[in-house]
Amino acid sequence: MVSDVTAEPPTIVIGHRNPDTDAICAAIAYRDLLALRDQTDAVAARAGLTRPETRYLLERFGVPEPTLIEDMRQRVRDVMTAPARTVLHSDSLYEVGLRQIDSGMRPLPVLDGDGRLAGIAEAQDFAKVFFQGLDPSVADQVPIDFDNLVRALDARVIVRADDRPVRRTVMVAAWNIESIKERLQPDIVLVVGDRLDVQRAAIDLGVGMMIVTGGTPVESKIVAHAQSRGVAILTVDHHTATTLRLIHMSVPVSIIMRRDPPSCSPDDLVDEVRGLLGSERALSVVDDARRVVGVVTRADLLRRARRQVVLVDHNERSQAVEGIEQAQIVGIIDHHRVADLITDQPPMMRLEPVGACCTLIASLYREANLTPSPSMAGIMVGAIMIDTLLFQSPTTTAEDRATVAHLTEIAGIDAERLGRALVEIASDVSNRNAQELVLGDFKSFAIDGHRFGVGVIETGNSASVLARRSELNRALADIRGAEYTSTMLVVTDIVSKRTTVLVNGHAREIARALGGHLRGPDTIDLAGVYSRKKQIVPALSRVGGLIRR
Template sequence: MILTLYVCGHRNPDADSILSAVATAELCRVTGHAAVACRAGSVPADAAWVLKHFGFDFPQLLEDARLSLQEIQLSPAQSCRAIDTIFDALQSMNDPDRPYLGVTDEEGRLLGMVTRNDLADIGMQDTALGIRLLQTARLEDIARTLSGTVAVRPEAPLHIDGRVSIVAWSDHSVSRYEVKDRIVIVGDSPEAQLKLVEQGAGLLVLVWTDRVDPAVRQAALEYGCPVVISGHGSMNTSRYLYFSVQIRHVMTPDPVTFRRTLFVQEAIREMRRHRYRAYPVVDDEMHLLGFLETDAALNFQERKMIRVDHNEDGQSVKNGSLARVQAVIDHHRVGGFLSREPVFYRCEILGSTCTIVARLCLEAGIPLRPAMAGLLLSGMICDTLGFRSPTTTETDRQLAEYLANQAGVDISWLEQEILSRGGSTDLVQDLESDLKQFDVCGHDVRIAQILTGDASRQELDALLDAMEDYVAASGTELLVTAVTVLPLGGSYLLAAGELAWALSDVTSSRMQLRLQEDLLSRKKQILPLVSEKLG
């Protein structure tokens, strides 16, 4: 079984995170690996424009790294209807490795479950159980189960008490048999059949014959005794009678079920409490989708992921540490990343993750189609602020020229189109749009960056209020927000939290605005500054 690689950037993704995930997923597919691009948050406006302009689909939203039941291969949804007979159910259990069936209504909604052991128990229980079950049998079900036909069908309803008698014709009179309301199996003697009807048999089952004598037929109609001609001999007829009972009378109602959105790890915890062989998986309307078998659940493999534009667990998709990380492609600091197995790790001091992905494509000898070249170039422009960020390297600039040529676009035009869409129009609303979590000197620190074309004192004051609310709700020790004003080529730093005092000489306050000129990069300037102040 080929497991899909899920390529995902960090939470609160920026354009580089989104676009590098799309490009890396395509690189994986070109090199023969099943891969899908994901995102751990909303697509920002600049990335959305790039995707639409170059003809790429939005990455799928991944809210949790754990696999849900709807994402793994389940055992087939083999089932029978509640009105099917035990015989029907046994015929459906044709796979010896899956001795169970879901029991559904006419719309496919789960009502119960039945196993081969449940059906075997019927033959091993006391006689009273068999009697109670046969009292519920329907005439048509009996005839069908016996591969027979209903030869006489009186108007009176079927009246059987569940007991079965096999009558052998002999020199002795059949009057010695107690047959009232019983199911009576009898041979081809019309005389014996007639006497049994007159003695009040509830149902006559004929064996070794294919006709009913006219006198017997007339008496059966008068006494209200149906007659069934069986397709089997006496022994098999007596055995199969008990298989004519409908499954609804022997199923386990309301079994332990799992919704398809349940995570596999949560299902395993529940399975350890019950220890059944298989569990039905249903949708929100209880339609049966398949079965989760215990052996398969305990041996399942976690989601295989590639992290792009980040490496730290705290920045990854929720429960990212539970996934099997196969690769990391990043241009940030290495911060507490641990893996359970060796991984491909590519981290370079470059302006964007898209730069690294482009280099990987070229190193692998994979030609970049124009749309892919344009997408990678756009990611580089976004993350380097049009190559003005101090994180920009000569490698970024040279590769940008190459990608522009491959894409057939003008860098200046593309930069103008992208950056005009990337600026914030509501600082408060965008506080969490590009926020990352760090462990700095043992402290919980979160740094947000908001790009904008302008920022008034009133807007910064409102943003500071929102930051204080965020700190109170999250409990983080320090929240730093860099409001980067692109036309001014610098940033206003705001801080909230119990450690905000440590940055008081560089941050703006309600009383004083301080534009930090040329402060544009979170990873190369702001994070090192925070680390220095807290250290």
């Protein structure tokens, strides 16, 4: 029997949009911890493209990239019942009816000979057959399917005559022998009791099949006569009325199914499908080849739990994956400010002012008395090194340093060498256009009624980035549009230890808030500023007041 219960989807561990190395590695490492500690079924995910330096780090330690999830809104695949109970267009009404009863009277998708959706069979279709009967103009044109008939009647086959055509016209031997002889036609079905004269006459006149009711045995001479004339004989235990009803139930379901019913894709949004289910009891879920992969009902929409999500390296709605409000946030692990996410249940939270989210993940391993694998330790080292700018960022803490020292022993690597390799890869901007550079590590912040967009590039060669100032400024203007008060790109050179900020919108006010030197209309030079989280974002809270002046 096919189960009607879909397994609960795994918990998703995911970082912010435009993910950096720390966001991706934190998701991977925490998923690994959940599997070790709690045997939790979880999936590491990313909310955007993987950067070159992140890809290098994962390949270096043989770790696959996380699943790409750019939209957390519920899809049909999240709520549908799968695999679906289906029937074939050639299955009898009797068999389909039994399956409907077994499925709780759910509508059943009907498949054609190639396994594609052909129609749907619903309880109301069977009710019409029961009260109104089959349309003779349609049913009489459908040949008898011998095996369907045997199963519907639970019949015993006395004589099988596969080469004999049998019409669906059914006659009951309810008259005297002379009247019956007048009415008998070739190749029809005759329902008869223990009347030897009628049985013999029917065979002589060339009926296609005799169904003997009431459990009556058939005499050997009748059997021999039928075999010689190619007439099929079945015996049943039912009385005549039941036999007639079951004969009607042996027709294929294609006779009564609703053809070309509405359907949906597993990738359709639940909100879009909800409207269709206002007029349909169920929708077949089909793939691109029209093969049924599931069924979704109104009840599915009501009872299915939302996706459970653990957010790492962020806790701000504007930075979270699209549709996060439709998920259930069960955990937040972050090292940034507390922002505006609202949950309906208290999640597990771990927020500490350290330099990288992977520092917090490593501490959770220690608290659970678990040791990460060398590959997990290696990617966490790389994430911490690049997120703290090789320990040069003001966000760096003693805990970050101690964590890297501990993890490098497990991974057997040189943290400084790994960090510099990652920075070198991140510094190569030759294959990225201006918009990709701005949006590569871009976050939105809603502060004091204003919205700021801040992109970050951390490089060992800022000159190669700033040489493209004109196209970067155009990209900032395009991104700003009417959505942001200001957009900016923070370019930090970890070799020269200088930071340059390109700004579109209110550059003068932002320069004052940051305490920087405004060079030209859109460029700010900063000294000793390396951290968006600890230095740039807090200063933006002063920009609104400066604009109002």
